[in-house]
Amino acid sequence: MPTPPMQVPPVSTQRVPIVELRNIHVSFGGVRAVDGVSIDLYPGEVVGLVGGNGAGKTTLMRTLSGARPPDSGQIWVNGQPVVIGNPRDAKALGIETIYQTLALADNLDAPANVFLGRELTATGTLDDAAMESATRKVVTRLNPNFKNFKMPVLRLSGGQRQAVAIARAIHFNARALIMDEPTAALGPAETAQVHTLIAQLKREGIGIFLVSHDIHDVSDLSDRISVMYHGKLVGTVKKEEVTTDEILGMIILGKPPTKLTAQELAELRSSGA
Amino acid sequence: MSGPTVPTEAATQGRTAGSIGSLLDELGAALAPVRRTLSYLEIDTRLLGMVVALAIIWTGFDIISNGIFLSPRNLWNLSVQSASIAIMASGMVLIIVSRGIDLSVGSMLGFLGYTMAMIQAVWLPQALGLGFEQPYTWIVTILLGIALGTIIGGLQGFVVAYAGVPSFIVTLGGLLVWRGLIFRYAQGQTIAPLDQNFQMLGGGTVGTRVGALGEWASWILGAVICVGIVVTLITSRRRRRRYGFPVRPLWAEALLGLVGSGAVLGVVWVANSYPLPVNVANQYAQEHGIAVPPGGLFIPTGLAFPVVVMLLVTLVITFIASRRRFGRYVYAIGGNPDAAALAGINVRRTVMLTFALMGALAAISAAVQTARLNAAVTNLGVQNELDVISAAVIGGTSFAGGIGTIPGAILGAVVMQSLRSGMVLLLVDSPTQDIVVGVVLVAAVGLDTVFRRRSR
Numbered sequence: 001m002p003t004p005p006m007q008v009p010p011v012s013t014q015r016v017p018i019v020e021l022r023n024i025h026v027s028f029g030g031v032r033a034v035d036g037v038s039i040d041l042y043p044g045e046v047v048g049l050v051g052g053n054g055a056g057k058t059t060l061m062r063t064l065s066g067a068r069p070p071d072s073g074q075i076w077v078n079g080q081p082v083v084i085g086n087p088r089d090a091k092a093l094g095i096e097t098i099y100q101t102l103a104l105a106d107n108l109d110a111p112a113n114v115f116l117g118r119e120l121t122a123t124g125t126l127d128d129a130a131m132e133s134a135t136r137k138v139v140t141r142l143n144p145n146f147k148n149f150k151m152p153v154l155r156l157s158g159g160q161r162q163a164v165a166i167a168r169a170i171h172f173n174a175r176a177l178i179m180d181e182p183t184a185a186l187g188p189a190e191t192a193q194v195h196t197l198i199a200q201l202k203r204e205g206i207g208i209f210l211v212s213h214d215i216h217d218v219s220d221l222s223d224r225i226s227v228m229y230h231g232k233l234v235g236t237v238k239k240e241e242v243t244t245d246e247i248l249g250m251i252i253l254g255k256p257p258t259k260l261t262a263q264e265l266a267e268l269r270s271s272g273a
Numbered sequence: 274m275s276g277p278t279v280p281t282e283a284a285t286q287g288r289t290a291g292s293i294g295s296l297l298d299e300l301g302a303a304l305a306p307v308r309r310t311l312s313y314l315e316i317d318t319r320l321l322g323m324v325v326a327l328a329i330i331w332t333g334f335d336i337i338s339n340g341i342f343l344s345p346r347n348l349w350n351l352s353v354q355s356a357s358i359a360i361m362a363s364g365m366v367l368i369i370v371s372r373g374i375d376l377s378v379g380s381m382l383g384f385l386g387y388t389m390a391m392i393q394a395v396w397l398p399q400a401l402g403l404g405f406e407q408p409y410t411w412i413v414t415i416l417l418g419i420a421l422g423t424i425i426g427g428l429q430g431f432v433v434a435y436a437g438v439p440s441f442i443v444t445l446g447g448l449l450v451w452r453g454l455i456f457r458y459a460q461g462q463t464i465a466p467l468d469q470n471f472q473m474l475g476g477g478t479v480g481t482r483v484g485a486l487g488e489w490a491s492w493i494l495g496a497v498i499c500v501g502i503v504v505t506l507i508t509s510r511r512r513r514r515r516y517g518f519p520v521r522p523l524w525a526e527a528l529l530g531l532v533g534s535g536a537v538l539g540v541v542w543v544a545n546s547y548p549l550p551v552n553v554a555n556q557y558a559q560e561h562g563i564a565v566p567p568g569g570l571f572i573p574t575g576l577a578f579p580v581v582v583m584l585l586v587t588l589v590i591t592f593i594a595s596r597r598r599f600g601r602y603v604y605a606i607g608g609n610p611d612a613a614a615l616a617g618i619n620v621r622r623t624v625m626l627t628f629a630l631m632g633a634l635a636a637i638s639a640a641v642q643t644a645r646l647n648a649a650v651t652n653l654g655v656q657n658e659l660d661v662i663s664a665a666v667i668g669g670t671s672f673a674g675g676i677g678t679i680p681g682a683i684l685g686a687v688v689m690q691s692l693r694s695g696m697v698l699l700l701v702d703s704p705t706q707d708i709v710v711g712v713v714l715v716a717a718v719g720l721d722t723v724f725r726r727r728s729r
Contacts, residue, residue: 065615066617067614067615086617087614087615087616087617088617091617097615099615101611101612102612103609103611103612103615103616104609104612105604105605105608105609105612105613105675106608106609106675107604107607107608107674107675107676108601108604108605108608108675112601112605116601116605116612116613116616116618117613117616117617117618118616118617119598119601121598124597125592125596125597126595126596126597126598126601129512129513129515129516129518130516132516132518133516133518
């Protein structure tokens with residue numbers, strides 16, 4: 001079944017975030033990978049989560065996707081506190097993730113990957129035909145040229161593999177989507193396809209966390225941008241209220257726009273990044 | 274499985290691998306029409322290659338041995354010898370596919386066989402005072418054996434999955450422990466004789482009772498399997514039709530059904546061409562008041578019980594591997610363990626269960642082997658782990674994980690046993706046999722690796 005378009009909730013003062021992360025801490029050994037970060041995500045909104053390598057963006061998102069539960073902190077979904085102990089919990093709450101590595105079982109075909117962990121069965125046995133049918137519908141919507149539904153995904157192109165990973169995330173009526181560097185491995189045409197898709201999902205009322213180390217990747221698509229620096233949140237800004245240079249200042253220097261000196265701003269501008 | 278059975282693309286786009294590569298290119302070009310036909314049939318080309326290799330081995334041995342190798346008698350014995358290895362190889366496929374290994378199967382088999390012998394020859398009749406040759410002895414023995422096998426296999430699996438000790442180490446320990454236990458608890462005595470019903474499982478004879486299905490039951494089982502093949506083909510075609518997917522051309526479906534049924538009926542025919550031994554037949558004639566015609570009485574033996582057990586077990590395991598979630602998860606874990614975990618699969622539980630299943634299969638093989646010997650001996654199953662792993666690997670199971678089929682492993686077991694049995698017929702000494710089997714094992718995997726690399 002294709003994802004039915006969701007009702008876009010009326011914009012009001014009482015909007016409830018789909019997802020709210022409050023004061024999240026994650027440590028690896030003695031390293032504080034995520035140190036007291038709070039961010040939120042509203043329906044139909046794209047929040048860009050940016051920061052340099054090792055800033056803690058991916059680790060923060062892994063607490064939400066259930067891959068690595070937080071050491072402390074709270075996660076709220078639709079105004080209710082929840083516990084996400086494993087990926088299954090996250091999926092049950094409508095939180096889907098497209099990992100940077102895509103997390104595909106290379107030896108299996110596209111339908112098996114799309115339904116991995118959520119297989120359709122008929123009288124206790126795998127219903128491969130039904131899964132292939134559903135996969136054909138959702139994948140063709142993403143990539144009309146996709147044909148190889150019976151081939152191990154190992155033998156597919158980068159863009160086709162991406163389509164399988166995205167299909168897995170959007171097929172199950174996701175309410176919140178985490179996309180970790182979704183276009184890092186793609187060519188220009190495929191990147192444009194993903195951008196179109198993000199805009200479409202947004203219209204359907206899905207909230208999206210767009211994770212990237214590259215500000216140019218996310219600035220076009222995001223409504224708000226949260227910047228992380230060395231495990232801490234530098235700040236969350238509305239895109240139209242800041243310049244690219246100011247965001248760069250947050251990423252590179254870890255300072256919110258109000259604390260940037262004129263000299264630092266000039267340096268950022270001249271670096272041409 | 275859905276993954277590995279896809280017909281390979283033309284080999285021309287592969288990387289060059291020296292002179293072997295160019296040779297394979299020519300071979301590939303020559304076989305292009307064959308490959309086109311195969312792609313219609315949607316048959317695993319690797320499996321077909323093994324059938325061809327087996328045909329060559331059989332024909333070669335038959336010519337050298339002046340027709341002894343392909344005699345019903347030799348083939349019947351070959352089927353019994355392959356059965357106990359094939360039973361275990363089907364479980365080994367699942368373990369290797371999920372990136373593990375079980376080195377302990379031979380020792381587990383010995384330990385379980387020994388325990389089952391104790392149950393039927395000592396504990397039930399003497400310790401519990403229930404007496405020998407009770408009608409329920411054999412089934413109680415087997416059920417207890419399978420339960421124990423599941424427990425000790427599951428115990429090893431628990432350590433592998435939850436404590437994170439590599440399966441190579443855990444089962445290497447198991448290899449020593451289970452074998453050691455045999456010597457501890459019976460001081461290395463041979464336990465014999467066994468229950469007469471139990472002995473039937475080994476395919477041997479007790480008086481006029483034979484551990485085989487006999488003529489008509491064999492034909493009926495063969496017919497049932499043929500019907501099963503046809504029904505499977507039809508239902509899968511209907512399912513695909515219903516969703517409007519492309520299906521095989523009708524001639525391809527018919528050919529598959531005919532070849533499959535033909536192979537099954539051929540096996541039954543060979544088993545039925547093997548007569549009972551003369552003295553057994555004569556005794557049977559005497560008991561039933563049948564006059565023995567000149568030239569002896571011809572009573573077909575039929576499929577041996579070990580083969581029937583093997584067919585049932587491998588059918589069940591194939592079903593689990595390809596049609597159940599558990600099987601899908603095993604392959605997914607082998608393809609990408611992280612992806613499997615992120616998809617919400619309980620990787621640890623799945624891995625533990627593959628080892629538990631292996632233990633249960635070792636118990637079934639142990640029953641077959643002890644029944645055949647009519648005794649439990651301390652070195653039962655020694656080096657069986659090597660035969661079982663070889664069968665799985667020759668059958669196309671990859672140590673990289675995620676790839677391997679159960680029919681392939683069965684064929685692998687038959688290939689291994691054919692080589693051994695053929696060399697025994699030709700009076701090749703045992704060390705030379707080992708050398709040949711070793712070389713064949715490495716060569717088979719080497720060729721497979723080259724083909725696999727080129728089919729990317």
